[in-house]
Amino acid sequence: MSEHLTNGSEPIIRVDHLLIASMVAPGTRVLDVGSGEGSLLALLEERKRVDGRGIELRQEGVNRSVAKGLSVIQGDADKDLVDYPDDAFDYAILSQTLQATHKPRDVLKHLLRIGHRVIVSLPNFAHWKLRSQLLLTGRMPETSHLPYKWYDTPNIHFCTLKDFRELCDELGATIGQSYTLNSYGYKLPYVVPYFLQNLIGEQAVFLLKR
């Protein structure tokens, strides 16, 4: 699912993937939920020697991943996480997928149960470009980062960075580490206050603990 958000199909490593990789300790067990065509898993296996698994909804993505030698299954984050036992993985990763799930809250709850740590990357719907498009044109925003028409977007549950922090609070998860990226893919400095991150951050990566 993560590939939905890429611009074209250039083989460069996505910056959010690099950030996620920087949060993962080497040699750990990792579950990537919404693993797409396996690019993040492949990166983690190559650079961090993780014992990685993936779940991906789209068959094409699954087939490509398995053909790459990745342990990926065809499955649905909304339905299939229930089958995983508690603490099965060191990290459960949800990369650019939360907004495409039917029940994001339940998905996050399951991830916090399955993974010792949870890493979530997500687009920020409160980014100024989106806010201004909605305000000025009165239409659903479309950006290069979120290029879909409202009626065919796979992203059905958008949230803002502020919303996500609140949900983490509600679920009793603490944010151990977080990076917010601007539209050029650069990390915002830590000193930027949250309200400003929520305005100029296009996406963010969070490391959560129970």
Place this chain on the structure above:
Amino acid sequence: MSHSDAPDEGRGAQSGKSRPVSAPYDSLSVTFREDQPLHLDSGETIAPYTIAYQSYGDLNEDKSNAILICHALTGDQHVANDHPLTGKSGWWDVMVGPGKPVDTDRYFVICSNVIGGCLGSTGPSSPNPVTFKPYGLDFPVITIADMVRAQASLIDYLKIDTLFCVMGGSIGGMQVLEWATSYPNRVKTAIPIATAARHSSQNIGFNEVGRQAIMADPNWHEGRYYDHDESPSKGLAVARMAAHITYLSEEAMQEKFGRNLQDRDKVTFGFDADFQIESYLRYQGFKFVERFDANAYLYITRAVDYFDLAADHAAGGTLADVFKGTKTRFCVVSFTSDWLYPSSEARTIVKALNAVAAKVSFVDITSDKGHDAFLLDEPDFFDAIQGFLSSAAKQAGLEPARTTGEAS
């Protein structure tokens, strides 16, 4: 090399055997003698017993590149060579061979005829050591686990400790699951294809239809047709026809045959094979009886009916309990149009493996070819198998395909 308690090995059709059906047909074979009986789930034993097998490629020095292929109900050991009876190419010729997904330049591939079968391994058509006549129904009822136990004795005989991979489709897939459960430390990777962890009620029902067709044939003679000139070929053909329908999807059947008439412009108002599908099924039945023993069909279908991995290995528990602690890497494969072992059966296996955090890949291949898709040229399927095997081979430190060596 040959000392008294070693199994006998052989190659080629053994002359002097009473019936061609029990001869090993140009296969390698190993016979385990009376002092090495095969202990069956039923409590009975078979001794002596013979396992006929084929192998392709070379076993490497540390014996780490062996792949065991488990064949389906009516398959046999002739995976990738011309069949000695039908002259047709091997049943998995598309999958197994030099440069193919199961690359015989890289792996040592073994396939043995199941115990209870009729192509060289001991089965109901083999001579009963007590009466010197074919066993018939005196052959003990066997299970999938018994088939696997017999395969394990072959693997022991070949002095292979750990199999790099055990793979197979349909009831071959059941044997794969059984291997991974009974001998978890001897199976590095497992590829169960188009299969289930237990036989469903519907599937038992289909098998029963086949068995009843055989047993209703007056030539069956309570399984003692070996003493007569005729065998229950009509019953066996009907069994094959009924089963063959379950191997195809409705879509593929409709597309291939529709309501097309066979060599005629209009229906004959009789019971000839008016429709192409009738003619096709009759032909399938007719061809089948040339190469298959009716009693073997009874025994193997029974073994499949009895298969229930969770009940056999985790009484009172779940399927997940069966796989607890497994180190085997799995690649589960199903096909979208397979209604004999539908994708939901594969999902059940995958769920159980997930529940114990096993290393598992799962592909549900889009195909309209029904259950038989696993025998056919399905590029996505091949890519998945090839990718899975090569990455596992890399992890296991297996050499990439050799550059030297004789053609197999």
